[in-house]
Amino acid sequence: MSAADVLTVAAEGGVIGDGRTGANLALGVGLIGVIIGRLALARVAGRVGTGNARIGAMAAMAVGLVGTALAVLHLATSSGGPGTGNGMVGAVVAIPLGLIAVGMGWRALARSRAAEGNAEPALGSGR
Incomplete structure (x- = not known):
């Protein structure tokens, strides 16, 4: 079975479960990404002293991208419309999350780059 087939079966709920499970998974991953991003912002501001803000920022971007991809894949493979129990509304909410x-x-x-002094000048700043 190819990787595309595995992702399609997973998004349809064949591996994970029925209808809403794929959307719930995308929602959970997106929510975890938002939490990681909030913690990374708090680390940069100095409110949370543990961990590295750059690693947290990159983790938030990666987890958010995975959550968005799962939601789009679920929307692309689900049948029916909103209210049919296929989790389409959950997937639509998971994309912006x-x-x-x-x-x-x-x-x-x-x-974090600006705090370290490694920030590249913004476009149009004249530097």
Whole structure:
């Protein structure tokens, strides 16, 4: 079985479970990404002293991207519409949740670079 077949079967719920399970998985992954991104932002601001903010930022971006990909894959392979029990509404909610996690990770990474003094000049700054 190829990797594409495995992802398709997983998104349809064949491996994970029925209808809503794939969307719930995408929601959970997206929520974990948002939590990791929030912790990374707190580390950059100095409110949380444990861990590395750059690693947390990159983890938030990766987890958010995985959550978004799972949600899109679930939407692409689910049949029916909203309210049919296939988890389409959950997948639609999981997409922006994953994108928020990516944005929070991106922001934490930019702030950690600026805090270290390694920030590249912004476009149009004249440097």
